[in-house]
Amino acid sequence: KKQFAVIGLGRFGLALCEELMEQGAQVLALDIDEQRVKLAADKASHAIIADCSSEDTVAELKLDEYDIVVVAIGDDINTSILTTLVLKEMGTKTVWVKAKNKFHAKILYKIGADRIISPERDMGIRIARSMLDRRVFDFLALGSGLAIAEVVIGGKHLGERIDEHPCAKSNKLKILAYKRGATIYDQPDLSVSLEIGDILIVAGEEEVLKEKIRLL
Amino acid sequence: KKQFAVIGLGRFGLALCEELMEQGAQVLALDIDEQRVKLAADKASHAIIADCSSEDTVAELKLDEYDIVVVAIGDDINTSILTTLVLKEMGTKTVWVKAKNKFHAKILYKIGADRIISPERDMGIRIARSMLDRRVFDFLALGSGLAIAEVVIGGKHLGERIDEHPCAKSNKLKILAYKRGATIYDQPDLSVSLEIGDILIVAGEEEVLKEKIRLL
Numbered sequence A, B: 001k002k003q004f005a006v007i008g009l010g011r012f013g014l015a016l017c018e019e020l021m022e023q024g025a026q027v028l029a030l031d032i033d034e035q036r037v038k039l040a041a042d043k044a045s046h047a048i049i050a051d052c053s054s055e056d057t058v059a060e061l062k063l064d065e066y067d068i069v070v071v072a073i074g075d076d077i078n079t080s081i082l083t084t085l086v087l088k089e090m091g092t093k094t095v096w097v098k099a100k101n102k103f104h105a106k107i108l109y110k111i112g113a114d115r116i117i118s119p120e121r122d123m124g125i126r127i128a129r130s131m132l133d134r135r136v137f138d139f140l141a142l143g144s145g146l147a148i149a150e151v152v153i154g155g156k157h158l159g160e161r162i163d164e165h166p167c168a169k170s171n172k173l174k175i176l177a178y179k180r181g182a183t184i185y186d187q188p189d190l191s192v193s194l195e196i197g198d199i200l201i202v203a204g205e206e207e208v209l210k211e212k213i214r215l216l
């Protein structure tokens, strides 16, 4: 069974722990701040107060044996870099690091970070796309006359059951899932009542899908 | 043509402006800090120094006439709330707001924010999912024996052309797009050389796709 550790329990680090637990995985939550460790106690398998920029700490906690360690120390770039260096120098196989800006990211790559994460930048880009076409979050042609789209629920269909939505009313289309906030509901319960910002993931015949979207 | 405004040019706000411009849209970038406005000058149609928590400013800039205004003021919760309130009270149709935490989000909804954005929390959730299955970022069954998956490029296929990847070698599968960082390349150039972290978006017959993934 894979072992995961998250260093730094800000919003990103904490949400990461929570979701790993939700998916049935084990995660060790670490932070130098006692208060944050307390808040993480029920969102991780174990939550420990530790200064992870120290070699002794990394050795003691055996972090080098973990499958993936995520460094989610946000503001303090120096500590983030030092922690990453220590982890890689001590043989940690995979280290992912949240970068504060492009320079931080460059340095992290140079010292061996396996993946850089930029939540704010990524989100800026995704939000820009949903501003440009309010009814559709995403549209992919699948070839063979099929397509998949993410349809945003605005005011018009608020309160309707999913199976009352126009996209649910064609046997040429299928509602594969819906997203509410950051959670995806696979095998969706079609009696669920829609809320603003919900996203239906619809697939089927491209022409039928395009027409349904056009009429939304 | 739609009018967009972004208040607060931190990483999220700035990335948002950049992407809107990239997609050919117009965007007004606003910040109280001169330095940030300077940095945004080439990433927006217009960049103005302004304290947007003031009614006079909102009236002067006619922000109430914009289609979507995004409040991306991060740390200063009070200013974020005040700015949102002013915009909604003055009749701005759609206001999206970056929330710092759940309490901030609750207050924002109560005062009329149309959408709440939590980049760190959203990203924590998505990253958790890619930690759980390193080869696959996402897998959706489409019904009718078809499926779509997002396949992550690890060390094994680094440097190969897309059309040399196992998923490109079946006439039952199609590479619809690939993602590099936060950019999606539709109608992909299959001679492109793969880098670690690239994501191929593959669709086709579900059983063939599953088998290809299993052998990655």
Ligand SMILES: Nc1ncnc2c1ncn2[C@@H]1O[C@H](COP(=O)(O)OP(=O)(O)OP(=O)(O)O)[C@@H](O)[C@H]1O
Residues within 6 Å of the ligand: A007, A008, A009, A010, A011, A012, A013, A030, A031, A032, A033, A036, A050, A051, A052, A053, A072, A073, A074, A075, A076, A079, B120
């Ligand atoms: N040496 C260290 N060892 C372990 N944790 C640390 C260390 N230094 C800082 N941290 C922790 O990193 C956490 C995250 O940092 P911070 O809150 O600055 O990031 P952030 O970017 O605001 O987070 P987010 O955007 O995810 O909310 C803090 O809880 C802090 O206590």
Ligand SMILES: Nc1ncnc2c1ncn2[C@@H]1O[C@H](COP(=O)(O)OP(=O)(O)OP(=O)(O)O)[C@@H](O)[C@H]1O
Residues within 6 Å of the ligand: A120, B007, B008, B009, B010, B011, B012, B013, B030, B031, B032, B033, B036, B050, B051, B052, B053, B072, B073, B074, B075, B076, B079
């Ligand atoms: N009254 C105001 N009017 C306009 N801009 C403001 C106002 N108050 C603060 N800002 C701006 O909001 C911007 C974003 O805030 P801040 O940098 O605290 O957020 P952040 O959460 O760190 O951003 P990000 O996470 O997106 O990088 C700052 O550039 C700041 O100058």
